[in-house]
Amino acid sequence: MAAALGSRAARRMRHLLSALKPGIQIPRAGPAAAFGSSVTSAKAAVNGVHLHYLRTGGGEHAVLLLPGMLGSGETDFGPQIENLNKKLFTVVAWDPRGYGHSRPPDRDFPVDFFERDAKDAIDLMKTLKFKKVSLLGWSDGGITALIAAARYPSYVSKMVIWGANAYVTEQDTEIYQGIRDVSKWSEKTRKPLEALYGFDYFARTCEKWVDGIEQFKHLPDGSICRDLLPLVQCPTLIVHGEKDPLVPRFHADFLHRHVRGSRLKHIHLREEPVAQNHRRAGSARWPRAHWRA
Ligand code: TYC
Ligand code: MN
Secondary structure, three states, rough: OOOHHOOOOHHHHHHHHHOOOOOOOOOOOOOOOOOOOOOOOEEEEEEEEEEEEEOOOOOOOOEEEEEEOOOOOHOOOOOOOHHHHOOEEEEEEEOOOOOOOOOOOOOOOOOOHHHHHHHHHHHHHHHHOOOOEEEEEEEEHHHHHHHHHHOOOEEHHHEEEEEEEOOOHHHHHHHHHHHHOHHOOOOOHHHHHHHOOOOOHHHHHHHHHHHHHHHHHHHHHHOOOHHHHHOOOEEEEEEEEEOOOOOOOOHHHHHHHHHHOOOEEEEOOOOHHHHHHHHOOHHHHOOHOOOOO
């Protein structure tokens, strides 16, 4: 992989996403640690809900981490929170409404739920007084990032997304059915979310998510955000894991074609078989993005 990471964008991406260890840990003291190296947990009132977020680092460049379906800052981004450069970045990892500690309310999935998340995300960062932000979004968080960048072009500096899709196909629908029942997920994938939510909320919300995402299947071209892609103005890096068991490559290719000036990077996980990735959930080198449902 190192040899393939020649371009500046790819190097920057690797820097941004260097995901080395799981879990949230207080970074080592030393030259790389800046002030504000601890991780704080807080809530902000935004759009009628109390959004929870983790925050670390004291750098000029504000970066928002956007988790995937059922995800949260702590479950999805431990390695990034620990390892992103705290002198360069101020890192915020948010829990979308109904996920993580941004409850109540319970999560629901109206057809505009990604639009709602995008507005919540941007309004959270404005509430926290950031002048501009860069977005790192995986999977559903990547979709939210795309919509946010399209809707708020003057507020978004740069974006890295991985595991995102702009539309839903028959193939996706089959995959969704396969993950609907959380008791069939691998233990390593299931456990952290079960601990966060309790089994019942976790199971119910996953089913609601499947119903929610399938709504797009019935829209023209299965569109989630196809029409918005040309509105994205910021430099965008699209990452695709070639062994991603859930998101087929054509989704990344489509995003690359429709987001002007975007770059596409295919990566290879070290752990090759999908089953093994699943077992290695909590300790995978790469963020959960590449294998989690
Ligand atoms: N978008 C899901 C997430 O946020 C992952 C996923 C993508 C699941 C595609 C199924 O067919 C699928 N983690
Ligand atoms: Mn390749």
